[in-house]
Amino acid sequence: MTVYAVFFYIIAALIIASAGLAITRKHMVHAVLYLVVSFIATALLFYLLGAPLVGIFQVILYAGAIMVLFLFIVMMIRMAPGADRPFPAGHFIAAFGVCGVYIAAALVLAFFSGPEAGRPMAAAAASPAAFGFYLFDQHWLAVEMISILLLVALIGALHLGRAGRRKQSGNKEP
Amino acid sequence: MIVPYTHVMLLGAIVFLMGMICTLTRRNLIMIIVGLEIMLNAAAIVFVGAGLQFQQIEGQVMALFIVAVAAAEVSVGLAMVVCIYRQRHSIDPQCIENSPRVPDPKAASEPLTLNP
Missing domain, CATH: 1.20.120.1200 (NADH-ubiquinone/plastoquinone oxidoreductase chain 6, subunit NuoJ)
Structure with a gap:
């Protein structure tokens, strides 16, 4: 090791x-x-x-x-402290049953996937410069889309904050 | 030489499962968002591990995009939680169903016309 x-x-x-x-x-x-x-x-x-x-x-x-x-x-x-309602036990059993099946499947896949998968990975590192060049060379469109997504999220968060305040003041009036 | 590829995948699976359990079993909107964050984090771990296994830099690019998408998701999600808290004074998901002030999807978009 x-x-x-x-x-x-x-x-x-x-x-x-x-x-x-x-x-x-x-x-x-x-x-x-x-x-x-x-x-x-x-x-x-x-x-x-x-x-x-x-x-x-x-x-x-x-x-x-x-x-x-x-x-x-x-x-x-x-x-308020202790406001978390307890989850029904039946749901817990169902959730952990599904999780147990999932974990068992993952373990089976991990231990019976042949000698190829058991070999340790070679250590390698991408330098920040190479990573940046690759990102803006091959994925410039995705970078622009992410920037638009962040702008939309900003506007959405601003709108939600304003909408909540307007509604509260509107409910107080009558 | 680092560990085998399957161990990184197992780590990602376990962390993803923890996030899923948190999202499904907690009755608190903020803890639900925390669970979503843990799941996104697990996806990023798996992407970086796969990028190392196949000697591709794409995995790291995807991990970076996951971080950016998580930032957008958290900002809008927390704004919605604050909005719900202002209207109902609770962040229990059930409060939306039980409250008398259930916002109609149509009414919520035009609240000014409803007030006399």
């Missing part, structure tokens, strides 16, 4: 543990903070898998911007 593999398993355990803690917390602030840990660990994983630029964007955008947005909203919304 190489040092890369040791790092991979440590990071994988960190991702799974922090995501598991995030989805089970009652308090939303705790959940979001565990999610930040999970996303930073994912950025480390990207770095390990040879994607340094994507890892940096993961830290800046996901763990930075998106999670700060989450924290703002969570602190804006005052929720």
